[in-house]
Amino acid sequence: MPKKIAIMGLFTDVSATADALEALRVLGLREEDMNIIQGVPYTAKMLGRPKLHEFPWFSILGALAGFGVALFLTWGTLLLYPVRVGGRPIPTIPTSIVIGYELTMLGLLLGTFLTLIWKCGFPSTRPQYYDPLINHSRIALLCDCDLRIEADVKRVMLERGAEKVYEPERRPL
Amino acid sequence: MLAELPRKFAWPHEDNPQERLLLDPLPQEDMNRIMLRPMLKAGPAWWLVVALLASIVLVCFVGAWAYMIRWGMGLAGLRRPVFWGIFIATMVFWIGISHSGTFVSAILRVFNAEYRRPITRAAELMTSFSLICAGMFPFIHLGRVWTVYYMIPMPNQRQLWSNFQSPLMWDMLAITTYLIGSTLYVYLPMIPDLAMARDHTGGWRHTLYKWLSLGWRGLEYEWHYLHKAIMIFAFAIIPVMFSVHTIVSWDFAMSMHIGWHSSIFGPYFVVGAIFSGVSAVITVLLVVRRTMRLEYFLRPEHFDALAKLVLIFSFAWTYFFFNDYLVEWYGGDWVGHQLLLFQARGPIAPLWYAMLFFNIVIPWLTLWNKRIRRSPIALFLITVGINIGMYLERVIIIPGFLQRNALPFSWGEYAPQWPEVSIALGTLALFILLYVVASKFIPLIPVWEVLEGQLSHSRRRIGRTVVTSVAELE
Numbered sequence: 001m002p003k004k005i006a007i008m009g010l011f012t013d014v015s016a017t018a019d020a021l022e023a024l025r026v027l028g029l030r031e032e033d034m035n036i037i038q039g040v041p042y043t044a045k046m047l048g049r050p051k052l053h054e055f056p057w058f059s060i061l062g063a064l065a066g067f068g069v070a071l072f073l074t075w076g077t078l079l080l081y082p083v084r085v086g087g088r089p090i091p092t093i094p095t096s097i098v099i100g101y102e103l104t105m106l107g108l109l110l111g112t113f114l115t116l117i118w119k120c121g122f123p124s125t126r127p128q129y130y131d132p133l134i135n136h137s138r139i140a141l142l143c144d145c146d147l148r149i150e151a152d153v154k155r156v157m158l159e160r161g162a163e164k165v166y167e168p169e170r171r172p173l
Numbered sequence: 174m175l176a177e178l179p180r181k182f183a184w185p186h187e188d189n190p191q192e193r194l195l196l197d198p199l200p201q202e203d204m205n206r207i208m209l210r211p212m213l214k215a216g217p218a219w220w221l222v223v224a225l226l227a228s229i230v231l232v233c234f235v236g237a238w239a240y241m242i243r244w245g246m247g248l249a250g251l252r253r254p255v256f257w258g259i260f261i262a263t264m265v266f267w268i269g270i271s272h273s274g275t276f277v278s279a280i281l282r283v284f285n286a287e288y289r290r291p292i293t294r295a296a297e298l299m300t301s302f303s304l305i306c307a308g309m310f311p312f313i314h315l316g317r318v319w320t321v322y323y324m325i326p327m328p329n330q331r332q333l334w335s336n337f338q339s340p341l342m343w344d345m346l347a348i349t350t351y352l353i354g355s356t357l358y359v360y361l362p363m364i365p366d367l368a369m370a371r372d373h374t375g376g377w378r379h380t381l382y383k384w385l386s387l388g389w390r391g392l393e394y395e396w397h398y399l400h401k402a403i404m405i406f407a408f409a410i411i412p413v414m415f416s417v418h419t420i421v422s423w424d425f426a427m428s429m430h431i432g433w434h435s436s437i438f439g440p441y442f443v444v445g446a447i448f449s450g451v452s453a454v455i456t457v458l459l460v461v462r463r464t465m466r467l468e469y470f471l472r473p474e475h476f477d478a479l480a481k482l483v484l485i486f487s488f489a490w491t492y493f494f495f496n497d498y499l500v501e502w503y504g505g506d507w508v509g510h511q512l513l514l515f516q517a518r519g520p521i522a523p524l525w526y527a528m529l530f531f532n533i534v535i536p537w538l539t540l541w542n543k544r545i546r547r548s549p550i551a552l553f554l555i556t557v558g559i560n561i562g563m564y565l566e567r568v569i570i571i572p573g574f575l576q577r578n579a580l581p582f583s584w585g586e587y588a589p590q591w592p593e594v595s596i597a598l599g600t601l602a603l604f605i606l607l608y609v610v611a612s613k614f615i616p617l618i619p620v621w622e623v624l625e626g627q628l629s630h631s632r633r634r635i636g637r638t639v640v641t642s643v644a645e646l647e
Contacts, residue, residue, distance in 0.1 A: 103346065135369045
């Protein structure tokens with residue numbers, strides 16, 4: 001298996017970055033071999049990249065879990081410790097709706113937050129490929145490529161307007 | 174013909190695109206510098222303010238509460254028939270202020286109101302801090318605060334669980350949901366800015382921001398999941414916001430007390446909360462702009478837009494107030510009439526007229542005027558006045574209404590005692606203290622959101638004029 005190498009190009013312009021991505025595809029790099037690091041969220045469309053589509057399953061699961069807790073609190077506890085008041089039902093639907101609603105929403109929000117944490121691998125303290133210049137109007141194009149096309153990748157980036165092309169080191173953030 | 178119109182008819186921003194933040198970009202590094210400069214520098218004035226506020230919190234809040242815990246709730250002015258006084262009124266006030274962040278951030282985000290971009294973070298922080306202040310009052314009001322564990326749902330020797338059919342329990346859960354939700358909602362969009370602060374700082378600050386930014390790099394998928402989470406939060410937190418103040422209103426409306434038992438109380442409270450919340454956002458932003466020198470980000474256009482919202486919510490609040498008032502007046506119930514007379518001619522009349530003056534007369538007479546909406550001093554005075562008016566509204570509705578009930582032999586008067594006033598003032602100092610301290614650690618302007626907004630804004634010529642054009646980024 002050919003040895004892989006990481007190459008990072010710093011661009012000042014989003015169009016130039018999109019051109020470089022296109023040229024690297026022609027060179028044979030796959031989408032998953034290339035990544036963009038940016039301080040401003042340029043969209044997938046602007047960069048000519050495929051958009052991620054994912055149903056927020058964890059948010060829905062969180063909502064269901066919240067609803068389950070609410071059911072326990074509103075019906076479970078009342079049935080476990082019934083307080084009998086003449087003529088009144090022990091669990092009641094209208095009053096349970098309020099707690100059901102609040103805890104379902106809390107579950108949804110927590111589920112959404114945990115999705116972000118899980119999908120992005122947060123918190124991460126390991127050394128990473130990174131360049132703080134992305135906070136200075138730069139867009140970093142990071143790609144993993146075979147050692148044998150290293151020179152071509154660097155050339156393509158420079159030709160498409162990269163300000164600087166280099167082999168990054170993993171560094172603590 | 175139109176082209177020959179005198180220039181005085183043109184709106185200022187049509188003549189001067191520089192007035193609009195999103196049409197007046199700066200390089201990213203300059204924006205970062207503007208935001209970070211006041212964060213990284215704490216002069217003697219800042220320390221003096223912090224020391225002063227901390228002393229007020231220690232004496233007025235902690236001291237008075239400790240004194241009341243030592244000597245009991247008898248120190249408060251709570252006597253039959255008024256069992257809910259300044260404590261509960263102040264809690265409702267702070268919950269109202271907490272609606273600022275959600276309204277300004279979530280609703281304006283969902284509706285793509287572009288002017289929201291630089292003001293969201295400052296408003297969202299208010300939500301969390303005011304909920305912290307509000308959340309302490311049930312404990313203070315409890316008196317014997319050590320019995321608070323009765324409210325925790327757990328098997329206990331009394332063989333009783335918390336009564337989840339009570340609006341008070343709904344309230345506790347709603348406030349908890351809102352506090353957790355809104356704190357996460359402040360935190361999520363802050364992650365890229367914390368990473369920016371991490372890259373620009375050293376020493377302990379770098380370590381702090383490194384942990385808080387969770388290892389954010391700005392990868393495409395990180396942005397994707399962040400955007401998605403922010404949108405889900407924005408949509409989900411709006412109904413939570415509405416539910417919170419509705420449930421707070423049910424603390425009163427679910428009882429059979431005259432003046433409280435009203436089906437309009439839910440929306441009336443929500444509108445009042447947004448009215449006072451947006452006003453408080455303006456007050457805080459004016460102070461932040463002045464003290465942190467954020468004139469580049471916070472411009473007259475933002476205050477103008479927020480002041481229009483305040484005016485609209487003043488109309489809405491007046492509508493609900495009048496609705497509530499008229500139904501009571503028309504109903505012909507003798508006790509209800511006595512309650513209305515008590516407001517108009519009784520001992521709380523000065524508060525009632527002051528409330529109408531601050532919440533209706535002043536905003537209606539002033540905020541239609543563009544020059545006033547863009548005058549920092551005028552806006553500061555008007556919005557502080559509105560919050561005084563809204564606080565008075567809560568005092569009138571809670572201890573005020575409790576002084577008159579369906580049993581005239583049980584009528585009484587209420588006079589707040591010094592521990593109550595001291596604790597209420599102490600929470601105001603606590604809120605300001607939290608904000609002042611946070612301003613040194615948290616980037617109050619979401620720089621990446623401003624940059625994103627500037628990407629989508631441009632000016633293009635249509636016919637003989639040049640108009641602002643906003644592109645849909647997604």
